[in-house]
Amino acid sequence: MRVVFAGTPEAAVPTLEALVASRHDVVAVITRPDAPAGRGRTLTPSPVALAAEAHGIEVLKPAKPSDPDFMARLRDLNPGCVPIVAYGALIRREALDIPEYGWVNLHFSVLPAWRGAAPVQRAIMAGDEVTGATVFSLVEELDAGPTLGTITELIRDDDTAETLLVRLADWGSKLLVDVIDHIEDGDISAIPQPDENISYAHKLTTEDGRIDWNRPAFAINRHVRGCTPAPGAWTTFADQRLKIGPPRIAEERTLTSGKLGISKREIRVGTTTTDVILGDVQPIGKKLMPAADWARGTSVPDDSSFE
Structure with missing residues (x-):
């Protein structure tokens, strides 16, 4: 089958590569226009654009898909x-009607759970044990089209949004190619999504990354992991923002919420349940560093708290 692939970020590249290696003919790629990147804010092609150019595939970069x-x-x-896959712009009916079999979307959740822009992050932050990926026929309503295939994946205790997305992008690429195979063979049917258990994964903002220490350790751990690497989890200390990397959950409670427990080897923070043990932290304008190094370099008083 002749296909045109639409996608933009790194998470979409495995699907492009899988399609190129499949029996289908990728005749062009649609991606978002070049965007400023790096300290110099140089206009840079998207990861999908770079992958397509490496294969000699025509790249289309409309300002709007209309x-x-x-x-x-x-x-x-x-x-x-x-x-x-993660193209990044709404597709209107006129464009949806052009291909004979429509637009077929790979979404990184088990729909109808976590429709929207940040399904992987929201699943981790919500404490879900299982997530997955769904292939569905694109419609104008957000992630609401009938489904064509689904896979599931356990959320591991050490997963961040980044590590989980890498696995889902890999497995999801295989699922999407399999669906396209069956569409061409004419032996697959779309199943309408149920009307219940719908949830939405709204895009995360910087403010969403702020840690509330008046929560249980498990919830704080998941919050930080869901915000890693973007938008980044953070707290404030001495009126300065401090980025927090994924912590570990301690077995006991020794501190009240937000209180710091400082030793030579580790930094603990109190929650409403057991303490959490900080991993890496990043002060404003500095590199990521072990929490104990930060505490020594900042001369953090023993009775300190995060705000």
């Missing part, structure tokens, strides 16, 4: 299907 020139080119390409 642009007339882009729509005309998509019609000229005449794809049977447009698989899409």
